Amino acid sequence: MPLARLKSSWREFRRGKPGRRFQDWHEHRHGRGGAFLGACRLVLGLVLMLAGVVLMPAPGPGMAVVGLAAVLVARESRTAARVFDAIELRLRALLRRIRG
Structure with a gap:
């Protein structure tokens, strides 16, 4: 069951729009599980x-x-989510430039 949930979460993340993917993930997932679990994830x-x-x-x-x-x-930090989207x-x- 946890593997299926992980795969589903990964597909959801990949479907996100580039440049907003990490921020959307943060907004959707942040705060689930409490502060202690969030600190552990970070x-x-x-x-x-x-x-x-x-x-x-x-x-x-x-x-x-x-x-x-x-x-x-990115799930726990909005600032990190913005930085990762920019990266x-x-x-x-x-x-794109390398591939021509």
Whole structure:
């Protein structure tokens, strides 16, 4: 059951509009589970983000770990959600220029 719920949440997040995806996620999900659980998610997200950055040079899931961490942090922080939306737009623009 938890895996199905995780997949459903991921699909919902991916359907979000680029440039608003993280902010919409924050508005929709913020505050569920109470303050303690929110603080735990924020700390876990920050730790995962650091681990993902450390893992990036090695082959493997570094970017996926950073992405998961960004979703967790954005769920708890409106400022982080705005920053991640801006980063997503810049990365998409960079990829468009690279691809031609």
